[in-house]
Amino acid sequence: MRGRNLRWLIILCIVIFNFILQSTVIPHIAVLGVVPNTALIIVVSLAILNGKREGAVVGIIAGFLQDIFFSPVLGVNALIYFLIGYFIGIMETKIYKDSLIAPFIFISLGTVIYHLLYFIIMYFLSMNSYFYDLIRNVIIIEIIYNVILSIPLYKWLLKKFTVSSIKFGGK
Known part of the structure; x- marks a missing residue:
């Protein structure tokens, strides 16, 4: 039990540290006004490595942090990252x-799904958003940026957080 709590504490620290980077340093490395979505990279990577529970919980935490500080509607990012x-x-x-x-595949897919769901939710909440401009000016660049950054981040998370599937002793 202690190991599991420590693991979640480390993941929480990574998510908070990422949030700090994403809101302070990362905006300064924008390419054509587009920044990578490192929270999405972490959520997708941990979901790939350790399954739906971890992916969902990390998604809620990362999304809720973004919602509190940056979103006009509380819960949108948390819901999208959770899904x-x-x-x-x-x-x-x-x-x-x-x-x-x-x-590579799931982060690309996750980026598209994130923006599609965000657009749909904002549309139904009567918030102006233009999907064509989003595709042309943001999504393609963000996919490339996310995939490039995901390589070292995924490798690091693979080393640190992979749950062994080899079990001995019948339990």
Whole structure:
């Protein structure tokens, strides 16, 4: 039990540290006004590595932090990251985790899904958003940026947080 609590404490610290970086340093490395979504990278990576529960919980925490400080509507990012973390985490047992192809595909897909869901929610909340401009000016650049940054981050998370699937002693 103690090991599990320590693991969640470390993950919480990573999410908070990422949030601090994402709100202070990362805006200064924008490419064409687009910044990488490192919270999404962490949520997707941990969902790939450790399944739907971890992906969903980390998604809620990371999304809620963003909602509190940056979102006009509380809970939108938490809901979107939760859904992405949960549904990618469902496929965890079918993914070869040592390959960089899985994070490449799922982070690209997660980026598109994030923006699509965000647009739909904001549309129904009568918040102005233009999807064509979003695709043309943000999503493509963000996918490239996210995938590039995901390589070292995923490798580090793979080393630190992979749950061993080899079990001895029948338990």
